Amino acid sequence: MTKRKIDTATSAKKVISRRKFLGTAAATTAAAGAITGFPAIVRAADPVRTIGLGVSIINEIQSQAGKDLGFPVRGQALGYGAMFGKMLNQNEQYEVAEGYYNDYDVMVPAKVWQPIDTKRIKRWDQVTNLSKTGKLTADSNPGQGDAPFRHLWIDANGNRVDGPSRYITSVPSWHNADSLGYNPDETGRKIESWAELFSPDFKGRVALLNTPQIGVMDAAMGIEALGLKKFGDKGDMTKPEIDFMVDFLIKKKKEGHFRAFWETFGQSVNLMVSGEVALESMWSPAVTAIKAEGVSCIYAALKEGYRGWHGGLSISAKTSGKALDQAYEYINWWLDGWAGAFVARQGYYMSVTDTVKTSLEPAEWDYWYEGKPAAKELSDPFGTPIVPKGEVRDGGSYWDRFGNIAVWNSLMKENDYLVKRWTEFLQA
Amino acid sequence: MAQLDHAPHPGLIGAQPAPPPEVVEQTKIYRREGGFPISWLVAPATLWLFLFLVVPLLSIVVFSFWKSTGYGMEPGFTLDAYQNYFEVEGFFDASHRKFLTPSVFVSTLFSTFKFTVVVMFFCLLLGYPIAYFLAMQVKAFKWQLSLFLVCMVPFWTSYLIRAVAWIPMLGRRGLLNTFLLYMDIVDKPVTFLLYSEFGYVMALVQIYVVLIVGPIFFSLAKIDDDILEAARDMGATSFQIFREIIGPLSLPGVAIGLIFIFVMLMGEFATAVVVYGGKTSTTGTVILNFYGVANYPASAVNALMLMLAMMIGVIVILRVVNIRKEL
Numbered sequence: 001m002t003k004r005k006i007d008t009a010t011s012a013k014k015v016i017s018r019r020k021f022l023g024t025a026a027a028t029t030a031a032a033g034a035i036t037g038f039p040a041i042v043r044a045a046d047p048v049r050t051i052g053l054g055v056s057i058i059n060e061i062q063s064q065a066g067k068d069l070g071f072p073v074r075g076q077a078l079g080y081g082a083m084f085g086k087m088l089n090q091n092e093q094y095e096v097a098e099g100y101y102n103d104y105d106v107m108v109p110a111k112v113w114q115p116i117d118t119k120r121i122k123r124w125d126q127v128t129n130l131s132k133t134g135k136l137t138a139d140s141n142p143g144q145g146d147a148p149f150r151h152l153w154i155d156a157n158g159n160r161v162d163g164p165s166r167y168i169t170s171v172p173s174w175h176n177a178d179s180l181g182y183n184p185d186e187t188g189r190k191i192e193s194w195a196e197l198f199s200p201d202f203k204g205r206v207a208l209l210n211t212p213q214i215g216v217m218d219a220a221m222g223i224e225a226l227g228l229k230k231f232g233d234k235g236d237m238t239k240p241e242i243d244f245m246v247d248f249l250i251k252k253k254k255e256g257h258f259r260a261f262w263e264t265f266g267q268s269v270n271l272m273v274s275g276e277v278a279l280e281s282m283w284s285p286a287v288t289a290i291k292a293e294g295v296s297c298i299y300a301a302l303k304e305g306y307r308g309w310h311g312g313l314s315i316s317a318k319t320s321g322k323a324l325d326q327a328y329e330y331i332n333w334w335l336d337g338w339a340g341a342f343v344a345r346q347g348y349y350m351s352v353t354d355t356v357k358t359s360l361e362p363a364e365w366d367y368w369y370e371g372k373p374a375a376k377e378l379s380d381p382f383g384t385p386i387v388p389k390g391e392v393r394d395g396g397s398y399w400d401r402f403g404n405i406a407v408w409n410s411l412m413k414e415n416d417y418l419v420k421r422w423t424e425f426l427q428a
Numbered sequence: 429m430a431q432l433d434h435a436p437h438p439g440l441i442g443a444q445p446a447p448p449p450e451v452v453e454q455t456k457i458y459r460r461e462g463g464f465p466i467s468w469l470v471a472p473a474t475l476w477l478f479l480f481l482v483v484p485l486l487s488i489v490v491f492s493f494w495k496s497t498g499y500g501m502e503p504g505f506t507l508d509a510y511q512n513y514f515e516v517e518g519f520f521d522a523s524h525r526k527f528l529t530p531s532v533f534v535s536t537l538f539s540t541f542k543f544t545v546v547v548m549f550f551c552l553l554l555g556y557p558i559a560y561f562l563a564m565q566v567k568a569f570k571w572q573l574s575l576f577l578v579c580m581v582p583f584w585t586s587y588l589i590r591a592v593a594w595i596p597m598l599g600r601r602g603l604l605n606t607f608l609l610y611m612d613i614v615d616k617p618v619t620f621l622l623y624s625e626f627g628y629v630m631a632l633v634q635i636y637v638v639l640i641v642g643p644i645f646f647s648l649a650k651i652d653d654d655i656l657e658a659a660r661d662m663g664a665t666s667f668q669i670f671r672e673i674i675g676p677l678s679l680p681g682v683a684i685g686l687i688f689i690f691v692m693l694m695g696e697f698a699t700a701v702v703v704y705g706g707k708t709s710t711t712g713t714v715i716l717n718f719y720g721v722a723n724y725p726a727s728a729v730n731a732l733m734l735m736l737a738m739m740i741g742v743i744v745i746l747r748v749v750n751i752r753k754e755l
Contacts (some may be wrong), residue, residue, distance in 0.1 A: 081720045086502060088722055106722050110499040114504075204619060210706040212717060253707075260623045260705025267702070270592075275601045276623070416726065417514065419717050424532040426709040427539060 036360070040412055047072035049327045051086055052098025053079075056174055060381065065333050071326055079264075080211075082096070088112055091316040095327040099170065101310045102213065103407040104151040108160065108169055113314040115158050115167035120328050123335040126352045130402055131172030131310065140403040141305065145217070145235020145410035147348055148172050148310045158174060160384030170312030171331050172351040174343050177306035177401045180218075181290070181299050189199070191300045195225035196279060203257050207271050207280035210261035211389040211423035213415070216242075217407050218281040219249055225304050235410035250428040253367050272297060278358060284347045287394070288386050299394040305406030306395075344368045345381040349398055371397035430555045485735075492728035501724050509725035513733065533714060533730060537737055544693040546666075547632040551689055552682065554633065555640035559681070561649035562641075564674075572649075579641055587635070592700040595632050598622040623705035631703040640685035647681025648674070683749035687742055694712065694738050 047066075050057065050073060057077035065073040076094075078086060083303045084106075087097045091112040098105060107113060118124045129135050134142030134149040142149070151163045152172070182191045187202065197206060197218065209215045220234045223245060231241050252258065259277050262268045268286050271277045273293045282299065290297040315324065333339070337355030345364065350356050357365050363375040372395050378387035395401050412418055454545035492509055494501040516531045518524025530538065566572045582590055587706065597603050605617040621627050651674060659669045697712030703735045706713075718726040 081716060084720060084722070106499040109497075112478065205707070210701070211720075213721070258705075259619075261707060263701050263706060270595060274595055276597045276599055336679075353646070411721065416723060417722050419714075419723075419726075420512070420532055423536060423709045423714055423717070426707065426713075427532060427536055 001012055017295070045325060047074045048096060048100060048323070048330050049074050049076070049094045050096035050330065051076045051078060051083060051094045052311075053077060053100075054085055055348065056098045056343070058342075058381075064338060064342075065330055068336075068338070069326070069329050069333060070327075073313075077309050092318045094316055095319045095323050096330055097170075097314040097316065098173075098311060099314060100348050100409065101148045101151045101170075101250065101312060102146040102411050104146065104169055105411045107314070108151065108154065108158070112317055113158075113169065114317045114319065115154050115156055116169070116171060116315060118166055118168055120332075121171055121335070123355070124330050126335070126354055127172060128351055128353060129177075131351055136402045137399055141405065143305070143308060143405035143408055144233050145408035147308070147408045148175075148312065162289065170314035171335070172318050173311050173313055173334055174340075174348040174350055175308065175310035175402075176284055176348050177308050177395070177405060178281070178283055178305050179300050179302055179395065180279060181268075181272065181297055182279040183275075183290075183295060183297055184330055185296055186275070186278035191298070193225045193302055194221035194302050194304050197222035197281075198226060198252060198257065200257075201259070202279050203255065204259055204274075205278040206258055207260045207262055207268070207277045208258060209268075209281045210263050210426075212418050213411055214307075215261070215281070216245060216410055216418065216422070217409065219245055221302075221307065221406060223248060225302075234407045237414060237418075238291055239414055242414060242418055242421055246425050249425050253425065253428055269293075287378070288347065292384075292386065301395040305404040306401060307407050307409065308402070308405035309409040331399070337384055343383045347393075353398075367391075367393060369398045371400065455510075488728045488731055491724055492732055496723045498722070500722050509729040512726060513729045517616045533711075533733070536709050536714055537711050537733055539708065540694060540696070540712075540734075541737060543629065543632070543708075543710075544690060544696075546629055547636060547693055548686055548689060549638045550629065550633045550642045552686065555637045555685065556636070556644055556678075556682070557639045559644035560674075563645050563651075566730070576642075576645065579638055582635070582638060588698060588702065591631055591699050594627065594634075594703050595622065597625050598630075613665075617668075621633055622703070623707060625704075628700065628704040628708070631699055632693065635699065637687040639688050639692070643685040643688070644678055644681040646679045647684075651677050679749045680751045683745055683751055686745055690721050690741050690745065691738055694734060696742070722744055 045094045046072065050062065052075070054077045057075040059075070062075035083099070084103060086093060086112060087099055087103075087107060091097075097113060099109075114123055121127075123328060130140075131148040131152060134140070134147050152168050152170075153161050153163060154167050154169055155161050155165060156167050158167075160343040180191060180194065180197060182196075184190070186205065187196075196202070197208075201352055207219060216237075217234060220231055220237070224231060224234075228248065229244055230240070231237060237245070260267075260271060262271060262280070265283060265286060268280060268282055269289045271280060272282075272286070272290045273295050275295075284299055287297050287299045313334060315327045315331070319327055335350075335355065337352075337359035340350035340352065340356035341359035341364075343350065345368070347368070349369070353369065357369070360368070364378055366372040367374045367378055367387060373390050373392045374387045376390070377385050377389050380386045478483045491501065493505050493507070495504045495506050495508065513533045514531050516526050516529060518526040519528060529535070530601055562572055562575055562579075567577060577754055597601065599605065600617040600619060600622075602622070604621060605614075608618065609616075642656065655673060656669060659673055664672070695712055697710050697716065700710050700713065711730055715727045715730045715734075718724075718730065
């Protein structure tokens with residue numbers, strides 16, 4: 001009996017120590033995220049695994065890609081934090097990352113992705129200058145912050161370079177311009193400036209986005225519009241600038257100016273539909289969702305400009321061989337028009353517009369891109385009618401909107417300090 | 429199992445003769461040697477806890493000393509994350525507005541703790557009578573069980589739905605406001621119900637009260653009716669019975685219930701977002717914010733401090749109620 005006990009104990013110890021080693025090793029590798037260069041083992045029938053947000057990972061899109069390309073494409077839609085964490089720490093878990101340029105200050109130095117060779121992107125020449133130079137048209141304002149053209153160019157080793165080069169961090173894809181959304185029945189007037197975000201008329205009826213990195217952009221737009229302060233670079237504020245802004249926000253919060261801070265798309269819709277807020281920072285598909293509930297909502301065209309964001313398709317550093325070819329095929333497929341047309345019906349724009357134009361019906365193109373009145377009733381990508389005949393898209397044409405981006409979603413150098421002060425703001 | 433040695437009611441046949449010593453010895457041997465060896469029985473749980481609790485916890489401790497690179501972290505030994513956690517500009521400067529104020533992360537932990545204590549208080553205030561009613565007033569076991577199950581109904585839906593459901597109840601156009609307006613009690617919707625401390629505490633109490641009802645109910649249900657009857661026969665008032673018998677005997681349940689909800693409330697962040705409209709930050713949201721920008725050492729330090737606070741809290745509760753003794 002005693003003998004048996006001892007045996008069990010030793011073998012259990014052995015198991016534990018081996019497991020412990022493996023577990024710790026895995027955890028360390030995953031968390032450090034900087035160790036790359038392990039050869040990927042790929043079998044012939046492996047699907048392309050792609051991860052991102054619900055903006056681009058939608059069953060219909062990836063299954064259509066699978067049909068067109070002849071190999072399965074498996075998409076995983078995650079929440080923002082989960083997407084960010086997985087892209088950074090588990091790049092052996094995906095081939096394609098459908099990420100956002102405001103995270104590239106983290107992703108690019110971490111080298112979790114491999115440089116993309118523009119020679120393998122068929123329609124590279126058709127990609128607009130918005131993402132290449134920041135100027136969609138000759139007189140466009142490129143805007144402050146993490147614009148795609150500031151995070152696009154790298155060398156073959158993945159190090160940043162200025163200006164055009166053969167290698168890029170990711171293929172620019174869907175993007176949009178965010179603004180304030182409001183219920184005209186509640187505000188009683190047209191909203192034309194970011195300053196309205198802090199107007200005493202809407203005290204207790206305003207919501208902000210509760211992501212420090214993006215919420216502060218909207219706040220900074222409002223503070224500048226009020227003429228309280230001019231920020232050097234809203235996409236990369238200094239500590240004194242952050243202090244000024246947060247102190248102002250704390251003052252407004254104590255006055256009871258904010259009704260809530262929203263975290264998810266659904267929350268922003270609920271806030272407006274339930275009549276809790278009259279005015280809030282908002283993402284454009286929310287307008288459609290709110291109108292679908294019978295509540296009027298306008299996506300404001302603000303004179304100071306929009307807050308832009310841009311998505312891109314990247315390839316994991318651990319992808320090679322056939323999987324790499326398939327990843328390129330999938331990325332090329334995104335620029336072929338079908339996917340661009342799909343996301344256009346949700347209000348997003350694509351970096352290659354020529355193919356989107358041919359994939360959309362003329363009435364759709366005129367409404368979504370040209371900003372013209374809808375010639376007929378239009379549907380969302382799932383076939384639900386959402387645009388009545390004659391309606392005009394708020395904010396005008398694509399070129400009007402993206403010629404006027406004031407600031408792009410950004411990650412600041414002083415981000416730790418920002419998070420600290422933002423916590424203080426919420427705590428106040 | 430102390431009762432077995434001297435059963436309180438020997439019954440009509442009187443006290444049983446003590447078993448002969450050999451039998452007692454035999455039983456002990458049987459207990460010790462029979463069936464699976466103890467080490468086998470505890471091995472799966474130990475292994476599980478070691479791999480999925482001890483190892484991750486140790487990694488959190490280790491990571492808290494690593495260096496944040498802006499895109500992850502690298503091994504090393506630095507107190508940067510701790511400094512960021514505790515540091516307050518102007519703490520020692522008498523003229524500064526932050527003179528002797530705790531850092532924002534420390535005060536976040538305090539406010540998390542403050543809400544936790546308030547919610548625990550109301551949970552106990554509401555939960556105890558519910559459990560008391562179930563265990564003491566409802567006589568038929570059938571009804572006890574079905575009412576107890578009714579208490580559990582909220583658990584049949586997801587946690588988030590329970591939190592979200594407060595919006596149509598307490599919102600500007602919610603049920604309560606519609607009623608108040610209809611009855612002409614107010615002339616415009618009251619806004620303090622939702623996205624307020626009031627709404628936040630109320631939602632948390634609703635979500636967690638059930639968790640405290642369970643343990644209290646079980647410890648109340650265990651109380652022998654004969655003891656209560658004896659007390660009544662001796663002329664004790666209801667209050668005396670409660671103070672001398674029911675109260676002390678139900679303390680373990682109270683303590684277990686409080687520990688349950690204490691630990692869950694300290695880690696709370698979703699309700700703060702949904703019902704309080706994100707207007708406060710809890711340590712949970714801070715951890716999430718730092719995780720969201722790949723500053724893992726800062727997340728780790730916040731997690732450790734939270735854990736430390738939880739441990740202290742649990743120890744305090746256990747000090748007040750000696751569960752071992754009471755059971």
